[in-house]
Amino acid sequence: MAFLRRVVRSFQTTAETPRLTRFSLRAPKSVEVEFSNGSEYNLSAEYLRIYSPAVNSKIRSIEGEKVIYGRRHVGIMSAEPIGNYGVRLLFDDLHKTGIYTWDYFYHLGSNKFTLMRSYIKTLKKHGLSREPSRRK
Template structure:
């Protein structure tokens, strides 16, 4: 497990900066963190259940709390506060940031969605997600 040696929240530029050993520094935009939240609300409960996030370009982090010695839990300005970002996941987001952005843009294009459009709740005809 890679553990950050420093975490800096840059509120004005909306970037979370993480320093890891051997001089690795990643600057993760809040938008990227929000659209790739590891929460079930965003990731779903299994493969293919991911929920495309839009309208998150201006999102900010209003609170950042540590979770043990393995993760952080940001609270975003849009009310989202349920994702636990492990050190490994943050390292992956940082080291593969370009690929994550490309995947996000591809998913937007496939959905005919705009990055800045507000999300519209889509109904699948009722039911619940429980069993």
């Protein structure tokens, strides 16, 4: 039943997502997106990196939770258009496999504070940091 609710919620979100009207890469620090309903979001490189839609995004599994950490200073090097529905971002940690759709940008923007709060809480729970590890 929970799975069905998630599918319905996901479908409703997609069906109601406004049209993207502006995409601006502010390399290396952020992406700005604007939608037809007037919503505007500035999404940091760190935020986009930790919420990469890629399956393989250098994730560490801790107690069954997948956690990306140490990406506070990651930068975006480029954005490659993918059809008319999204972009592939290339980060300076060489991650480049995630395709960010316009719908996903809207989801990330409209849920930014909740998602970041959850991310920081997860890091604290596992004794991890947003700061990169020091090289030895």
